[in-house]
Amino acid sequence: MKLSALIRKELGRIRADKRSLILLFSIPIILIVIFGLTTGGSTTKFFNAAIISRDEIPTYGDYTSNSSEYDEEFAGVFIKGLGSFGFQGYYPCPNEAAFLYAYEKNMELLRTEVIDVFLVLPEYFSEKIENETTNWIAYFVDGSDSQAISAIEVSMQEPISVFKQEIEMTENLTVLIPYLEFDVPFWEKQTINYAFPLTIPLIIIGTTMNLSCLSIVSDEPLPRMVITPTPKSSIILSKLIANLLIMVIQAGEIFIGTALFGLYVLGSLFELLLVLLGVGVAGVAIGLFVSSLTTTEQQANQLYIILFVVIMLFSGIYINPDDLPTAMQLIVYMFPLSHAIPLIYNITFKGLPLDYVRYFGLLILSAVYIFLAYIIFLIKKVEV
Amino acid sequence: MRKIEEQNSNEVVVDVQNLNVSFGEAHIIHDVSFQVKKGEIIGLFGISGAGKTTIIRVLTCQIKSKNWTGKVLVTDLTPEKKKNHQKILSRIGYVPQLELLNLYFELSPLINIETFASNYGMKKEEAQKVAEELFTILDIAEDTWTNALKKLSGGEKKRVSMAIGLIHSPDVLFLDEPTTGVDANKRYDILNYLKKLNRRLGTTMFVITHDLEAALVCDKTAILREGKLLAFDTPQNLIQTLPSKGLLARLTIEDLTEEMIEIIQEYEHCEKISRVGVSEVEIFLNNFEKNLNYFIDYLLEKNIKIVSMSRDVANFRRFFQILIQEQEEMERKEEKEKENIGRERREGRAIEDEREIEENNAANE
Ligand SMILES: Nc1ncnc2c1ncn2[C@@H]1O[C@H](COP(=O)(O)OP(=O)(O)OP(=O)(O)O)[C@@H](O)[C@H]1O
Ligand SMILES: [Mg+2]
Numbered sequence: 001m002k003l004s005a006l007i008r009k010e011l012g013r014i015r016a017d018k019r020s021l022i023l024l025f026s027i028p029i030i031l032i033v034i035f036g037l038t039t040g041g042s043t044t045k046f047f048n049a050a051i052i053s054r055d056e057i058p059t060y061g062d063y064t065s066n067s068s069e070y071d072e073e074f075a076g077v078f079i080k081g082l083g084s085f086g087f088q089g090y091y092p093c094p095n096e097a098a099f100l101y102a103y104e105k106n107m108e109l110l111r112t113e114v115i116d117v118f119l120v121l122p123e124y125f126s127e128k129i130e131n132e133t134t135n136w137i138a139y140f141v142d143g144s145d146s147q148a149i150s151a152i153e154v155s156m157q158e159p160i161s162v163f164k165q166e167i168e169m170t171e172n173l174t175v176l177i178p179y180l181e182f183d184v185p186f187w188e189k190q191t192i193n194y195a196f197p198l199t200i201p202l203i204i205i206g207t208t209m210n211l212s213c214l215s216i217v218s219d220e221p222l223p224r225m226v227i228t229p230t231p232k233s234s235i236i237l238s239k240l241i242a243n244l245l246i247m248v249i250q251a252g253e254i255f256i257g258t259a260l261f262g263l264y265v266l267g268s269l270f271e272l273l274l275v276l277l278g279v280g281v282a283g284v285a286i287g288l289f290v291s292s293l294t295t296t297e298q299q300a301n302q303l304y305i306i307l308f309v310v311i312m313l314f315s316g317i318y319i320n321p322d323d324l325p326t327a328m329q330l331i332v333y334m335f336p337l338s339h340a341i342p343l344i345y346n347i348t349f350k351g352l353p354l355d356y357v358r359y360f361g362l363l364i365l366s367a368v369y370i371f372l373a374y375i376i377f378l379i380k381k382v383e384v
Numbered sequence: 385m386r387k388i389e390e391q392n393s394n395e396v397v398v399d400v401q402n403l404n405v406s407f408g409e410a411h412i413i414h415d416v417s418f419q420v421k422k423g424e425i426i427g428l429f430g431i432s433g434a435g436k437t438t439i440i441r442v443l444t445c446q447i448k449s450k451n452w453t454g455k456v457l458v459t460d461l462t463p464e465k466k467k468n469h470q471k472i473l474s475r476i477g478y479v480p481q482l483e484l485l486n487l488y489f490e491l492s493p494l495i496n497i498e499t500f501a502s503n504y505g506m507k508k509e510e511a512q513k514v515a516e517e518l519f520t521i522l523d524i525a526e527d528t529w530t531n532a533l534k535k536l537s538g539g540e541k542k543r544v545s546m547a548i549g550l551i552h553s554p555d556v557l558f559l560d561e562p563t564t565g566v567d568a569n570k571r572y573d574i575l576n577y578l579k580k581l582n583r584r585l586g587t588t589m590f591v592i593t594h595d596l597e598a599a600l601v602c603d604k605t606a607i608l609r610e611g612k613l614l615a616f617d618t619p620q621n622l623i624q625t626l627p628s629k630g631l632l633a634r635l636t637i638e639d640l641t642e643e644m645i646e647i648i649q650e651y652e653h654c655e656k657i658s659r660v661g662v663s664e665v666e667i668f669l670n671n672f673e674k675n676l677n678y679f680i681d682y683l684l685e686k687n688i689k690i691v692s693m694s695r696d697v698a699n700f701r702r703f704f705q706i707l708i709q710e711q712e713e714m715e716r717k718e719e720k721e722k723e724n725i726g727r728e729r730r731e732g733r734a735i736e737d738e739r740e741i742e743e744n745n746a747a748n749e
Binding site for chain 2: 002008009012013220221223228229230383
């Protein structure tokens, strides 16, 4: 009873804050529409591919069985013309000499633009699938057209994910190692399909932080509230719940928009929604943290901007945390997008299942921010 | 809503004995003692910085017990113990000086009321029922109950704020400067509403104020200066302590000068004189009835021309001013004495120091 009235009050306050609400609900929709219209939801380009298999090379020692049926199954996916690929040729190589020959030939085809990409299946391809150990595929693309590279990379995920479904194995399989011929850094240009899943968590975190970062500082009757028997914990809890409710509505909006426009998501849409919710929780948590740490609206707004920029910088898009010294990595991992972006990336591009360990890490991180906000709020001087 | 069983009973609701408040080095409240009985309206007067808010903050559990000493009971519970806070807070109400500190302007009066009522564990229906009663007493029109508060006038906001303070039928209501920043007509309105609420509900009220007019509705007034309680009694009793029980002569004098005031002061039965306008003075005489005629003779003798004269009884405002003035004069005197003693001591020490230096020099040589 006590809490529900407080939550209702918080929701009323949020409803009156039209500016934040407009930001919260319009930006994602605008983004979805723009991305949706420009990409049309699916890749229309058609690529020609060839496959070289080294799987046929007999293996000894490491693996007891000497199987080699999965390479054909993989090629089959391409042959069926699934996804955006046309099939040019399949080159099973029983020995190194055959492989070298096939390789030279395909390079020539690539150069003459008969094919756009060729894939190389490694020696232990089938064995690794059977043993469910981490597997890989290398692929070679023409690096002269950077836009095509990105498009091929994106499209490549599709047959791979179909293949994964066919062999009924989702985990531990096929970590793709993109390999580029002609040496063009492939991250240089990102297709719009890349941009969307990476932009959306930024938008979510920005707008949810914006929503909650004034929740405490702009609550002017709060000191008065403190001289009632209501404990401070109920006050902050009601703020958290109200903001989370609004955030869930936003995540729902994004989810439906994404599904409607058929934006590029290889993995489970539901898992994507879970991650987006996780990002929203983090945004609300950090917003509350900002709000309890600061004493004026101006301070809160400034800290919000600063934190938002830091979160953006440490999202893993601009700086790869693995390249940083350990101490620095720890700092990077204190910010939610360094966890959320890889999660989203894995689901949307790689079609991998949700990494629950990392996901709970993200939630725990939010819990830490909420806890800090609560502690600061407890010792914060609020006086009439 | 709880009705008063017995107006002005002798039950003590707030009991303060030898309250001292310090923040580190700063000693803010000095040995303040008073008792408040059920149903009384207490006015807490004092110029800025006197310590009014500080006393209220002790009573409303907002100052840590390490910062104050003394015996304090609010509805028989001491705010010294943290475990009493919840109980005390549920038995008192508070109306802050600024409405924006008490009201969510973007929400309606009813939602505001329900929110605060929920803090006291009241159900929505219960809160609405009490709110209706309070809004009726406070003349808050029904069509404004569900409008956003920001659309209401300043006076209406103030009244909603008062209703919130009373929503849980508290034993004591604290009001911080309820009339400050409100225009003259509304000031009396607010004071009237306070009196009306007090009579209808029997709530004990503590009014912090600069507004000396507010004494009109107070059963007792407390006057604070620099953390000391100078007076605590009914306004009438306080005025009675003035010479001749507060009787005074108000004179309008032609071409009034400072010298004339000095001359009047020299009159042997003149207790006090204060200038209250360009050409007006108020004069307290001892044995007023007897000496008034002699006093007028004295003025004529000294060639002071009286344009008009009236006799009156001092109001609370005058009492307050006189009390503060007297206190200031006393302190000034004390300070001078201290200074004199200090100077003597310093001079004494200087001589000793010189002697020491000379002795040292001699030894060095
Ligand atoms: N937490 C504190 N630490 C140190 N000094 C304080 C503290 N709170 C109040 N004071 C000092 O105590 C004195 C009394 O303050 P208080 O707010 O009680 O005055 P007041 O009578 O309410 O004045 P006003 O009419 O301006 O509200 C002031 O000099 C103030 O500076
Ligand atoms: Mg004050």
